[in-house]
Amino acid sequence: MKLPEPIKNVVDGLSRLPSIGPRQAIRLAFYLINESKEDIHALAVNINNLRRIKICERCFFIHQNKDNLCDICVNPARRKETIMIIEKETDLISLENTGKFTGRYCIIGSVPKTGILEDWQKLRLQSLKSFIEKGIDDGGLGGKADEIIFGFNPTSLGDLQTSILVKELGPLTKKVSRLGRGLPTGGEIEFADDETLGSAVDRRS
Amino acid sequence: MKLPEPIKNVVDGLSRLPSIGPRQAIRLAFYLINESKEDIHALAVNINNLRRIKICERCFFIHQNKDNLCDICVNPARRKETIMIIEKETDLISLENTGKFTGRYCIIGSVPKTGILEDWQKLRLQSLKSFIEKGIDDGGLGGKADEIIFGFNPTSLGDLQTSILVKELGPLTKKVSRLGRGLPTGGEIEFADDETLGSAVDRRS
Numbered sequence: 090m091k092l093p094e095p096i097k098n099v100v101d102g103l104s105r106l107p108s109i110g111p112r113q114a115i116r117l118a119f120y121l122i123n124e125s126k127e128d129i130h131a132l133a134v135n136i137n138n139l140r141r142i143k144i145c146e147r148c149f150f151i152h153q154n155k156d157n158l159c160d161i162c163v164n165p166a167r168r169k170e171t172i173m174i175i176e177k178e179t180d181l182i183s184l185e186n187t188g189k190f191t192g193r194y195c196i197i198g199s200v201p202k203t204g205i206l207e208d209w210q211k212l213r214l215q216s217l218k219s220f221i222e223k224g225i226d227d228g229g230l231g232g233k234a235d236e237i238i239f240g241f242n243p244t245s246l247g248d249l250q251t252s253i254l255v256k257e258l259g260p261l262t263k264k265v266s267r268l269g270r271g272l273p274t275g276g277e278i279e280f281a282d283d284e285t286l287g288s289a290v291d292r293r294s
Numbered sequence: 295m296k297l298p299e300p301i302k303n304v305v306d307g308l309s310r311l312p313s314i315g316p317r318q319a320i321r322l323a324f325y326l327i328n329e330s331k332e333d334i335h336a337l338a339v340n341i342n343n344l345r346r347i348k349i350c351e352r353c354f355f356i357h358q359n360k361d362n363l364c365d366i367c368v369n370p371a372r373r374k375e376t377i378m379i380i381e382k383e384t385d386l387i388s389l390e391n392t393g394k395f396t397g398r399y400c401i402i403g404s405v406p407k408t409g410i411l412e413d414w415q416k417l418r419l420q421s422l423k424s425f426i427e428k429g430i431d432d433g434g435l436g437g438k439a440d441e442i443i444f445g446f447n448p449t450s451l452g453d454l455q456t457s458i459l460v461k462e463l464g465p466l467t468k469k470v471s472r473l474g475r476g477l478p479t480g481g482e483i484e485f486a487d488d489e490t491l492g493s494a495v496d497r498r499s
Contacts, residue, residue, distance in 0.1 A: 090390040093358050095347055098340040106322050112384075117311050118344065119383045122356060126345045133342035135303040139323065140331045142300055151327060153298050178324045179317075185295035 096122070147220060149196040149213055150181055161185075161193055168192045170235035172217070172262075174254060176200075180240060192238070200241075200250035214257060221261045234262040243270055301327070352425060354401040354418055355386055366390075366398055373397045375440035377422070377467075379459060381405075385445060397441070405446075405455035419462060426466045442467040448475055 092100065096118050104114035121129055142151050145159035152159035161167055171192030175181055176199050184190055195217050198210050206214065223229025237258050241247035251267060259265055270288035272281055281289070297305065301323050309319035326334055347356050350364035357364035366372055376397030380386055381404050389395055400422050403415050411419060428434025442463050446452035456472060464470055475493035477486055486494070 090387050092387075093347065093356065095340065095343040095358075096356070099337075099344060102337040102340050107325055108318060108321070113313060115384055115387075116313070119356075120312055121341065121344050122347050122349075129345050130342060132304075132307040133338045135300065135307050136326065136341065137335060137338035138300040139304060139326050140334050142298065142327050144327075151298065151301070151324075153300075179320055182295050182297075182320075 146216070148194045150178060150194060166191070168235070170230055171238070172221075172234050172236070173238040173240045174258070175240040176242070176250075184240065192236070197254070200253050202246065202249060204253045214254075217258075218261060232261075236264040236266060237262040238266045238268065240268050243268070351421070353399045355383060355399060371396070373440070375435055376443070377426075377439050377441070378443040378445045379463070380445040381447070381455075389445065397443070402459070405458050407451065407454060409458045419459075422463075423466060437466075439467040441469040441471060443471045443473065445473050448473070 091097075092115075096115075099118045099121070100111065100114040103109050103117055104111045109117070121132070141153065143153065143157070144150070145152050145162055146157040147162045148159060150159045150161065154160070154163065156163070162169075168191055173184070173190060173192055173194050174197055175184070175194055176197065178196060181194050181196065184194075195213065197213055197217075198207070200206065200210070219229075221230045221234050222232055225231040239251040239254065241250045255265055269292060270285070271292055272278065272285060272289045278286065296302075297320075301320075304323045304326070305316065305319040308314050308322055309316045314322070326337070346358065348358065348362070349355070350357050350367055351362040352367045353364060355364045355366065359365070359368065361368070367374075373396055378389070378395060378397055378399050379402055380389070380399055381402065383401060386399050386401065389399075400418065402418055402422075403412070405411065405415070424434070426435045426439050427437055430436040444456040444459065446455045460470055474497060475490070476497055477483065477490060477494045483491065
């Protein structure tokens with residue numbers, strides 16, 4: 090059975106989003122059809138308004154400022170010499186919610202296992218290097234960051250991504266670090282996997 | 295960390311859709327932000343166009359016809375005296391894709407376990423009853439349908455939904471039936487559950 094054109098368009102549009110398959114897209118489209126015309130319109134307007142969101146030219150997080158930097162990068166209380174490299178925006182939000190990090194970020198995306206960055210990732214890495222290398226008088230770091238923290242997931246892929254980027258960024262920083270590993274707060278020792286428990290022993294404090 | 299208003303609006307709008315939680319809604323919103331402005335706009339326009347979709351006043355499936363009936367209900371080749379009661383639009387699409395059913399449908403939604411229909415479901419049931427009871431000269435069925443098929447899922451909930459509606463619709467039809475149960479084509483007897491295999495023995499043909 091052929092779906093009417095307006096539904097097919099929405100199904101196509103939704104099913105190219107991550108983790109939404111064609112069947113779920115069809116269910117979502119029918120759900121929307123059964124909503125009020127006002128609700129459908131509101132969702133369309135809200136999605137359209139996403140076009141107004143800008144990307145920070147230093148850390149690549151989102152913002153709505155007049156200039157090209159996000160709230161974190163323009164905040165003088167955030168140490169620009171300490172940079173955490175992370176995969177995605179939602180990781181930044183989670184990290185900000187801890188209130189523990191006073192440096193800045195750089196969102197680099199998911200580093201491919203091959204170690205060959207995509208073009209947009211190369212541009213972001215190059216932009217970060219230029220910022221570190223630029224003279225302090227020009228708003229850069231004068232050659233070296235104080236610390237670069239690799240904030241990738243604590244998985245073997247995350248470790249690989251870290252090692253790939255350490256090669257690129259190691260010479261540009263006084264110190265390299267990773268997020269700490271150990272027992273998650275609220276967890277139980279009995280149910281911790283060997284890797285996690287081993288890390289907790291190694292990094293006891 | 296507070297999300298900017300345009301993102302928050304989209305996250306709110308997406309997370310009220312079925313099977314999309316707040317976390318997935320945030321991931322989807324960030325994914326969209328990183329798409330081109332044209333793609334964002336196209337999705338917004340397509341969603342907005344869903345407002346043009348109409349609901350058939352007889353079977354409650356979608357359509358885009360000038361009149362108030364869908365393609366199936368206006369098709370003279372479809373027997374209007376045979377009515378399949380189904381839960382949702384996607385079930386109708388799956389059934390139509392088999393090409394095996396030559397009657398018409400009535401989409402009633404998911405019947406609550408309590409047996410107490412929601413208001414919109416009561417309206418749909420009443421509309422179906424009126425159609426059956428209306429005289430043949432007035433476009434109705436003159437008091438009785440030839441057959442009402444209950445096309446709910448083959449689960450205990452589906453059986454309950456069927457029994458609830460049989461009470462309402464049984465007096466208005468010459469015959470009541472359900473979709474056949476047995477081994478799914480391509481399945482293996484060894485792995486069939488007891489209920490399914492039992493049905494296959496009971497309903498051998």
